[in-house]
Amino acid sequence: xxxxxxxxxxxxxxxxxxxxxxxxxxxxxxxxxxxxxxxxxxxxxxxxxxxxxxxxxxxxxxxxxxxxxxxxxxxxxxxxxxxxxxxxxxxxxxxxxxxxxxxxxxxxxxxxxxxxxxxxxxxxxxxxxxxxxxxxxxxxxxxxxxxxxxxxxxxxxxxxxxxxxxxxxxxxxxxxxxxxxxxxxxxxxxxxxxxxxxxxxxxxxxxxxxxxxxxxxxxxxxxxxxxxxxxxxxxxxxxxxxxxxxxxxxxxxxxxxxxxxxxxxxxxxxxxxxxxxxxxxxxxxxxxxxxxxxxxxxxxxxxxxxxx
Amino acid sequence: xxxxxxxxxxxxxxxxxxxxxxxxxxxxxxxxxxxxxxxxxxxxxxxxxxxxxxxxxxxxxxxxxxxxxxxxxxxxxxxxxxxxxxxxxxxxxxxxxxxxxxxxxxxxxxxxxxxxxxxxxxx
Ligand code: FES
Ligand SMILES: [Fe+2]
Numbered sequence: 355x356x357x358x359x360x361x362x363x364x365x366x367x368x369x370x371x372x373x374x375x376x377x378x379x380x381x382x383x384x385x386x387x388x389x390x391x392x393x394x395x396x397x398x399x400x401x402x403x404x405x406x407x408x409x410x411x412x413x414x415x416x417x418x419x420x421x422x423x424x425x426x427x428x429x430x431x432x433x434x435x436x437x438x439x440x441x442x443x444x445x446x447x448x449x450x451x452x453x454x455x456x457x458x459x460x461x462x463x464x465x466x467x468x469x470x471x472x473x474x475x476x477x478x479x480x481x482x483x484x485x486x487x488x489x490x491x492x493x494x495x496x497x498x499x500x501x502x503x504x505x506x507x508x509x510x511x512x513x514x515x516x517x518x519x520x521x522x523x524x525x526x527x528x529x530x531x532x533x534x535x536x537x538x539x540x541x542x543x544x545x546x547x548x549x550x551x552x553x554x555x556x557x558x559x560x561x562x563x564x565x566x567x568x569x570x571x572x573x574x575x576x577x578x579x580x581x582x583x584x585x586x587x588x589x590x591x592x593x594x595x596x597x598x599x600x601x602x603x604x605x606x607x608x609x610x611x612x613x614x615x616x617x618x619x620x621x622x623x624x625x626x627x628x629x630x631x632x633x634x635x636x637x638x639x640x641x642x643x644x645x646x647x648x649x650x651x652x653x654x655x656x657x658x659x660x661x662x
Numbered sequence: 663x664x665x666x667x668x669x670x671x672x673x674x675x676x677x678x679x680x681x682x683x684x685x686x687x688x689x690x691x692x693x694x695x696x697x698x699x700x701x702x703x704x705x706x707x708x709x710x711x712x713x714x715x716x717x718x719x720x721x722x723x724x725x726x727x728x729x730x731x732x733x734x735x736x737x738x739x740x741x742x743x744x745x746x747x748x749x750x751x752x753x754x755x756x757x758x759x760x761x762x763x764x765x766x767x768x769x770x771x772x773x774x775x776x777x778x779x780x781x782x783x784x785x
Pocket of ligand 2: 508509510569571620622
């Protein structure tokens with residue numbers, strides 16, 4: 355789907371408070387497959403429909419939240435080019451050697467942006483052993499489990515100075531914003547960014563505390579699967595934040611809930627097709643609730659303020 | 663087969679000092695779940711996973727069992743020793759009296775979200 359040289363968010367590492375319970379959620383309820391474990395006890399997972407080695411790594415820690423996200427780019431040339439541009443932009447870049455702390459991944463460059471989040475870029479990653487078929491392919495090899503997550507889709511990050519972060523993503527990553535939300539004084543409250551036709555690869559909300567994550571979004575096939583996900587939440591007594599409902603922003607059909615370590619998860623389907631030449635959609639902050647929860651049209655206090 | 667239901671479970675009274683409200687919590691139920699189920703108490707939202715810190719309160723009296731790990735970002739060792747806990751991680755082992763404490767969320771009132779949220783998060 356990528357239009358640009360940055361292909362997609364390919365990997366996210368999350369901190370969890372209870373590895374067994376949380377892993378059980380990701381595997382048996384969300385429906386991811388366990389790919390491998392690292393020597394320091396982290397667990398690598400992927401959806402049934404992803405080709406690359408893994409897309410989610412869970413790390414046991416004494417806090418929940420976001421360690422880092424890594425983005426796949428289209429070539430070694432782009433990788434070096436984006437590294438240089440990042441340094442020029444003013445962020446210090448370090449190098450993570452191939453096949454070190456993320457099995458199957460080639461060399462990664464990492465840096466921390468102004469919002470306090472560590473981003474990484476890479477161009478090489480091994481294909482998963484258990485990926486989708488490619489020769490006269492069936493739609494799956496083993497039946498998708500639980501909520502039947504198709505892919506790691508996007509995430510929403512909270513941190514300071516998202517105007518700079520947005521500029522970084524545009525200037526260095528070559529991304530564009532299909533949609534933004536502004537405060538009455540014209541300052542950005544939220545921005546959605548994509549490198550593809552997806553309405554967002556990730557989004558930012560302005561927040562005084564750095565390095566926070568609001569949610570991680572996984573893609574489902576359709577509205578029926580959003581309902582199926584709601585059934586799984588009810589059966590397993592997962593705490594739901596809101597949904598099933600519809601976003602006017604991105605147009606996704608969605609539910610937000612919390613996994614056992616308190617990281618908010620979104621399961622999401624649909625969404626419009628974004629193009630970089632489409633006009634920017636602008637939300638006033640007093641209309642944000644309608645943008646977020648189109649059916650309810652009203653505020654949900656827990657939604658904006660609770661982060662990990 | 664005879665179902666004894668929850669008759670075999672011990673039930674405790676949880677009292678919120680600030681409001682005088684009391685609700686029942688079973689021995690195998692997290693206090694926050696009981697609070698949300700009964701619809702009383704000062705907390706109406708939260709991750710229920712020990713990660714977000716919204717359900718932080720002080721246990722003024724009574725015994726609890728800490729069943730789940732509480733995020734170190736929201737509960738320091740010292741707070742823990744002083745009876746401050748995340749209610750979504752603890753189960754009662756006696757009647758309990760609770761009182762409100764300042765949470766990280768209330769400390770963040772200066773951020774722009776508060777303006778559009780109207781400071782309405784019920785904590
Ligand atoms: S509700 Fe999030 S820590 Fe208890
Ligand atoms: Fe989302």
